[in-house]
Amino acid sequence: MSNDSHEHPVNAPDGTPAAGSGATAGSSSTTPATYDSHVPSHRESEPIADPGLPPHTWRPTDVDPKAEKRAERQIAGLFVAAMISAVLFVVAYFSLSVGDSWDTFAGMGASTVALGVTLGLSLLFIGIGIIHLARKLMADHEIIEMRHPAASPQEDRDATIQALNDGLDEAGIGRRPLVRNTMIGAVGILGLPAVVLLRDLAPGDKLDIGKLAHTIWEPGMRLVRDVVGTPILASEIEVGDLINAAPEALFPTEENGYPELHGAEKQVQKAKGAIIIVRMDPDDITAGKGREKWTADGIICYSKICTHVGCPISLYERTTHHVLCPCHQSTFDLADSAKVVFGPAARPLPQLPIEVDGEGYLVAQSDFTEPIGASYWEREKQ
Amino acid sequence: MSVDTSKVATSNRTDAATASKPSPAGSLASWADDRLGLATAMKKNLRKVFPDHWSFMLGEIALWSFVVLLLTGVFLTLWFDPSMGEVTYEGSYDQLRGIDMSSAMASALHISFDVRGGLLMRQMHHWAAMIFIASMMVHLLRVAFTGAYRKPRELNWVIGCILLLLGTLEGFTGYSLPDDLLSGTGIRAADGFLKATPVAGTYMSFLLFGGEFPGESIIPRLYIVHVLLIPGILLALIAAHMLLLVYHKHTQWPGPGRTEQNVVGYPMLPVYAAKAGGFFFMVFGVIALMGGLMSINPVWKFGPYDPTKVTAGSQPDWYMGWPDGLLRIMPSHMETVIFGYTISWNVLIPILLVPPLMLVILMLLPFVEGWITGDKRDHHLLQRPRNAPTRTAVMVALMTFYGLAWAAGGNDIIAIKLHASINQITYFMRGAIFLGPLLAFWITRRWCISLQRSDNEKLLHGYETGIITRSASGQYAERHLPINPTSAYTLTARDRDEIYAVEGDTDASGVAAPNSRSEKVRARLSSWMYQHNVQKPTRAELEEGHHHAEHEAELQSGLDHPADGHQFDDHRLRDTDEVPLRDH
Structure with missing residues (x-):
């Protein structure tokens, strides 16, 4: 089955369509033969044909070096702010006291508030920075990946069932009900020790519900x-x-x-x-x-x-x-x-x-x- | 004789064409692959495609808040002493100094007042727990409303339901640990629930508590369940949940180029990894801000547990509220004595029967739906809730049940805030809990069907432009324009519902077909589920509709071509091909 990833056609940054863009980008032409009954055959009587993936559009940061530099500075700025927040966390940890004579801030414990805010901001700056990086500077070409049926291929399935049957056959448990039943009984009765072991959760007369x-x-x-x-x-x-x-x-x-x-x-x-x-x-x-x-x-x-x-x-x-x-x-x-x-x-x-x-x-x-x-x-x- | 090699080169490179050195990441990967052989699995997965939609982020919130729970929880264990041994509190909190309490409560106070960052971590842990459970619930609703639980994802749905149950139990065991007045009240109610279990209930209670309530064993026992047993199972099931997600590949919304056979989106490396990783920091950051700024579970205000005391307005954490509400609206005197044994229906029904039953109903939803529809295909395209009116209505009915039960759990708070009679609120809830879900079901289904009609209107007659034209005879009409082809395709990218029909109850020789009764039930249910749904128009209907629209427009304008209302000014209407970004 096909797992090929392939990027869908993109226009050149100036907008001229690349070869093969438009309707052919849709998967109708790339449906692998392994698809049979597992997915709806949903193409035949469609009232409107699938127009295919729309062409890629370029972001300002892809085409404008100035915008790119600006995004870089913004992201770096966020990371620097995260560092500053983390340092402030350490400062707050050592400078604000808890315990007997605790510092307060607007009626709240100053230490808890300051630690929470500096930690929270530091984490948020990192998170926003990374997501900003992903959205502005990392390549944003959408990729098409083909799905596969959840089930294994039929030959694998047949082979597995064959192996299962061979194994069970060789074990011979099915032919010997006496062995089978006593084995099930022996394993099943282990439930008793497991339950009895819990008796001393309430030892001795502590279990006296009277x-x-x-x-x-x-x-x-x-x-x-x-x-x-x-x-x-x-x-x-x-x-x-x-x-x-x-x-x-x-x-x-x-x-x-x-x-x-x-x-x-x-x-x-x-x-x-x-x-x-x-x-x-x-x-x-x-x-x-x-x-x-x-x-x-x-x-x-x-x-x-x-x-x-x-x-x-x-x-x-x-x-x-x-x-x-x-x-x-x-x-x-x-x-x-x-x-x-x-x-x-x-x-x-x-x-x-x-x-x-x-x-x-x-x-x-x-x-x-x-x-x-x-x-x-x-x-x-x- | 020298050979003129300058003519041989075909490359325009200026440097020598030697093999370049592998990148540092590449050589590390090679080193690892020599020992672990991961390259085969990774070659597909490193660039695995994840589709993008805001609603796919809800489960991620649950995942990341669980990570925050693990981190903050480990911090708390370094100081928390899960013991019910009696100590006299001598810590920094004035009001409780000199009072006898359990070590658990004393160490919770120690974390809150004498460990720097301790209160922050306690509050972050509690907030993260609430976010964990809330996001699991919202994620569950997203999955159900979009039909993402259909084949092949039914088992992952079941795992998700178990995760929600375990998360709830984990929350209960967690907020019971500090041994403050509120948590002790909760444990005593739990003891009452256990004792209401027929046959073995009394012994279960005595074994759990190590004797009579409250004993001195319950907190150490809940502690090990809270920090080892349930988190272990949660971790294993979360891993299974994620592995199945990777194996099935994520569902996606239908749209141009997005089909049942493919998945369109960003590769895991780098974009999705960066977005998900960044989002972890954001969830963590928001929880840290909440922990720093918003007080939660101030155990020092409740004081240590005393079995003779209780505060008015005692409430469990919100996710335990709905069984508590069912408990509150049970009528009086629901207890029977049979052969001298007591059966407490007033506890049995709302706590031991209905909540497990609701969980089972939830888990069975995809299987029941699959059986009724007889649909054995894999589904990877999501459905809009309106396009599965019965399913959407069932979910809204379940939500209504949940919401009413939850509101009943706050009947005392509602009574105080609204200056209403608590008795009347309770009487109302006793009826509403049955009627509300039915009403919600009916309204939701009709609403969905109306939305389906409106979609078809848009497809057949176009969208309303807001331009009013007056015909020669003085008649006013609004101009409709066709929606753009992308939106039109997206609206039609859904399956037609097929009502399941029984082929015939008897075979050729007149013998009743096997299962014919269950087949009849199935056919009836299928018809109940689908018969009122509005199907998307056919190609012929669409063409007819467009033709009709053009004709109407001509008639209205009194011209021999459609009027767009701008014949006399310069604002000619651009059609959607000229304005491709216009989104209707």
């Missing part, structure tokens, strides 16, 4: 403010308030005696134990079945973790008692067992049963009675 059903809450544990960890007096909550709170066990002191938690363990318990406390007019509350005694004087407490995909919910509208998850806008009615009133969530927020202890602080009656957060396959089984 943990999803429990949080750190336990009977009598105080509800504390989530940043400072101070216990909450029932009397200090006003109707309409929403308090982001946490289990006291996340703020261990000598006094309360909870063990210290660190790193991952602390994050896990934080992720599951977060709650919101709201107080509303007791008459507004429609207590869920069996939840009549889960509130304390209009104070009601829910998991803060959205039952959709587990974002912490946060936006409370006190007049409607609705709370909205900022991630996907699931909306829960806190006055009515946190039932879903809008958005993609399917289940209400789990409610934490609370009461007031002897000193007037809010405490949990128990752990949550259902898993908190996003749904999962085994959820109802636990």
Whole structure:
């Protein structure tokens, strides 16, 4: 097949047509014989004949030495500007400080701005220079190259298929189904070791999904403010308030005696134990079945973790008692067992049963009675 | 006896006719070829022809931004510590000093505030990622709208779709690494998605996180996926994508001298190499300017991840926005419990079913089209979108679906900016996501067909000159002139659509032909695809049209020859042969 490149005829710079230009430059006369069914035969009933490539036109830089020199100077100028920018980059790197006492420029970090601008300009000058060079000074004769079919020639294809069949034949696998099937089975079963090897991604009892059903809450544990960890007096909550709170066990002191938690363990318990406390007019509350005694004087407490995909919910509208998850806008009615009133969530927020202890602080009656957060396959089984 | 050699010389050279020394480049090439034997492959490829069109540059942006990602990414790895070990931040950023956070977050802050050029590189890396994915998408649209995905390029289209998927995953793993509040929120949502997977979902989540969310393994694990696994596959697939491009040779727009059998353009060495190489520097330069001047992902403003906190208006990076939008517009209470097991349709459908389904639809497009048309030919000439109205309309419908889902992903932002009710925006989106694509399909197809008609008008009756003539009877008419032969040829350089017809359901002896049912479906689809298209005029129609136009003009002018409207002044209309550059 033909891969010959040939430049198409060009006119002389003065405009006189070169021999062979015009219609004959089109490929109709150069179609190689190897073309058969692979490309549309698109020539027969064309309403307008292919006029062929238009003649080459010369650029000012091809015919005018002055324009050529000017282009050279422009390109060299761009490259020099790139060098200057690169040097300025180095200057900026050493002269502008970051860290404690960083220089600023128009409210931005001067070092970042200066480094970005000098690096960017240097690269842009190089890029524009090279493209300018290609457009103005490099030869701009278009070239015609013939295509070839994507498929191999038929004889190659036949030979390959013959070789493939010979090979398979000599292997004899097809004639020995017992060998073939056991071989496939042996290789296939290697998938098992590959999968089993991943078991210790969550080693030992870390893979115990039963943990999803429990949080750190336990009977009598105080509800504390989530940043400072101070216990909450029932009397200090006003109707309409929403308090982001946490289990006291996340703020261990000598006094309360909870063990210290660190790193991952602390994050896990934080992720599951977060709650919101709201107080509303007791008459507004429609207590869920069996939840009549889960509130304390209009104070009601829910998991803060959205039952959709587990974002912490946060936006409370006190007049409607609705709370909205900022991630996907699931909306829960806190006055009515946190039932879903809008958005993609399917289940209400789990409610934490609370009461007031002897000193007037809010405490949990128990752990949550259902898993908190996003749904999962085994959820109802636990 | 001496011989007079002066009469023998036929050359006018003044120097001796000895073999000239090879050029330095030539001798280096010879040295290399002695050892590598590359000359056979290179003799064709060094001067390989690439056709020129602005739209062929979109894929190049993706390629070059990937190179920038590799370079800036390597820089970031020198300081980034992908660990979730708890440290107390003691760096330069005042507001967070003394706060406990993971090493990952602390090292991200260190790169941002204490490494010179670190913030620049972080921002360049993030901007380059956005440009990488955006340019892949626009490049994909270009390829689809021009029919460049037809045979023999279907497999390269599939590779491109996989590249887009991998680029998206690479972006997600990347922006999850700094362990700031926003990235942690994203990871928690991803954990929710995993847990919604039926049967194995809970265990998949526990294995990925090394136990319960968030654990201390997820960031080191995402890190190795982000810096080794996905980039490795990306590199391999990009190489395959480019090799196939070289093997197939680039598609080109039809035009005079540009046919299915050839490719017309500039040789790789020097013009194309210079343009592409120069363009690399320009992409790099623009990204550097963006990194220096435009803030992106300011993790220090979000603070370290705390599973009990979230900011309002939390948004994933834009390319993850459309599944997030589908998630947001799911109706409430979509969960069923079967035999005690929970199936969360509210997550399953928008995250685990629809996005993979969309990707499969995208990958199958060239195969479905090829099957319906029954076209087994190689195609190297691009089609204008209007000349494939059904394909164009399908793509616009898919884009509309994407756009609506994406907008739904910003429903909170839209509500705030427009002071609208978020509930009503969501209700609207629930309907629009189904109706919008249908409407877009219908409008686009009619629009394409109208454009085809307009092309035919131009061919048959010429272009509107803007010259109004008044006939003797007082009738006004606009003068039309024929378009130039180059434009006329380009407009007609397209295939006629052939509606696939079933030959007959039964063979000679009355037995039903094999596959006759699928053949009927195919014929129906082919007719649905093509029947309203406007075909280019035939030669006879063109001649008839020109003849008619001349006749009209004569009638209008009341003369025995066409009037050009300038009978009484000196501004005689030049016809297009005299003004060859006039482009209509």
